[in-house]
Amino acid sequence: MKLLTHNLLSSKSLKNVKVGYPLRIVAKDVKISEKEFNMEFVTKMIPKLDWKVLVEAAIQIGHGNGLPEQLVDDYEEDEDLLKKIHHILMEVEVINGELICPETERIFPISSGIPNLLLNEDEVS
Amino acid sequence: MSRPEHLAPPEIFYNDTEARKYTQNSRMINIQLEMAERCLELLMLPENETCLLLDLGCGSGLSGSVAEESGHIWFGMDISESMLTIAKEREVEGDLLLSDIGNGVPFQPGAFDGAYSVSTLQWLCNADKSSHKPAKRLYCLFSSLLACLTRNARAVFQFYPENVHQTDLVVTQARKAGFFGGLLVDFPDSTKAKKYFLVLMTGGAMPMPTALGTDNSQINYTSKRERMIKGHSSKLVKKSKEWILEKKERRRRQGKTTREDTKYTGRSRSGRF
Numbered sequence: 286m287k288l289l290t291h292n293l294l295s296s297k298s299l300k301n302v303k304v305g306y307p308l309r310i311v312a313k314d315v316k317i318s319e320k321e322f323n324m325e326f327v328t329k330m331i332p333k334l335d336w337k338v339l340v341e342a343a344i345q346i347g348h349g350n351g352l353p354e355q356l357v358d359d360y361e362e363d364e365d366l367l368k369k370i371h372h373i374l375m376e377v378e379v380i381n382g383e384l385i386c387p388e389t390e391r392i393f394p395i396s397s398g399i400p401n402l403l404l405n406e407d408e409v410s
Numbered sequence: 411m412s413r414p415e416h417l418a419p420p421e422i423f424y425n426d427t428e429a430r431k432y433t434q435n436s437r438m439i440n441i442q443l444e445m446a447e448r449c450l451e452l453l454m455l456p457e458n459e460t461c462l463l464l465d466l467g468c469g470s471g472l473s474g475s476v477a478e479e480s481g482h483i484w485f486g487m488d489i490s491e492s493m494l495t496i497a498k499e500r501e502v503e504g505d506l507l508l509s510d511i512g513n514g515v516p517f518q519p520g521a522f523d524g525a526y527s528v529s530t531l532q533w534l535c536n537a538d539k540s541s542h543k544p545a546k547r548l549y550c551l552f553s554s555l556l557a558c559l560t561r562n563a564r565a566v567f568q569f570y571p572e573n574v575h576q577t578d579l580v581v582t583q584a585r586k587a588g589f590f591g592g593l594l595v596d597f598p599d600s601t602k603a604k605k606y607f608l609v610l611m612t613g614g615a616m617p618m619p620t621a622l623g624t625d626n627s628q629i630n631y632t633s634k635r636e637r638m639i640k641g642h643s644s645k646l647v648k649k650s651k652e653w654i655l656e657k658k659e660r661r662r663r664q665g666k667t668t669r670e671d672t673k674y675t676g677r678s679r680s681g682r683f
């Protein structure tokens with residue numbers, strides 16, 4: 286699972302969960318694979334992302350260095366920063382670990398890079 | 411046509427053997443790719459722009475690879491672990507989630523520029539568990555999907571409705587959730603090539619895209635009277651003067667020896683003979 290997915294994912298399909306965001310990450314295995322840098326896409330995605338959540342998630346999986354706590358306004362021109370963001374969003378992948386719902390503490394296991402979001406019958410709202 | 415959704419729920423039907431078919435059976439692969447291409451076409455994404463797409467029921471990621479080829483980034487959701495394992499083996503670019511889309515798509519508002527789905531929606535029309543209510547599950551999918559799409563984004567679902575009730579059910583629930591749009595049928599006159607697409611739009615009612623294979627589908631109307639007149643004009647009454655002249659002309663064209671046309675041609679004898 287990439288951090289881009291984590292940044293957009295919530296646990297609001299669970300019963301009685303209102304926001305369900307952000308999910309906490311417990312990472313056991315993290316893999317880094319190189320992906321083509323697409324500046325236009327990264328620039329387009331940044332306004333959609335929750336910057337604080339991204340930085341926190343990066344710290345949780347131990348790849349938080351180099352990311353500024355506050356996003357600068359003229360990020361569009363800063364190619365180095367965009368490359369860093371691309372790296373953390375697209376190239377860092379959690380292979381094994383857990384996602385934890387912030388409201389109910391329900392654990393969603395991640396195995397071979399695929400988070401298991403299947404719900405039991407009694408958890409469906 | 412056999413309907414897999416009558417055999418078992420999707421998470422059980424798409425086991426390792428069935429999932430394997432999606433990497434080996436070239437016919438199945440081609441059909442999937444073709445439909446995924448058509449779905450992307452119907453999404454009408456802005457040109458030369460990388461978009462973030464959601465693949466509902468991505469399976470082994472065949473449809474996702476079509477999105478990759480057009481330069482888009484995608485996330486895939488599927489209920490079958492075996493299919494997702496195959497997708498991982500194929501090293502698809504998209505991020506995969508093991509999840510039941512009938513429970514909704516749990517993404518942040520405005521996350522996706524479009525969503526598509528290839529032969530998945532018919533599975534939601536069945537109640538596989540006692541707790542399943544198809545209408546409710548469809549509504550849950552559509553309403554959560556509407557929330558996580560950007561403005562003016564579209565969602566295209568290719569599916570195999572079993573009967574008219576299923577298409578009604580799906581279209582009603584999509585409208586109820588707040589989508590505009592409706593059903594598009596490609597090649598409506600062909601049993602084999604006929605394909606159903608649910609084209610959903612978010613930003614107001616816009617004209618539906620045109621379906622393929624609908625030109626010349628109407629049979630030209632000719633009234634019975636017109637047909638009768640036409641039939642008569644082409645056929646002359648036997649032994650009439652016109653008929654004889656035409657016959658002689660035909661013989662001449664064929665190069666056979668024929669008597670000349672005179673004032674006696676085709677005239678009956680007076681009876682004194």
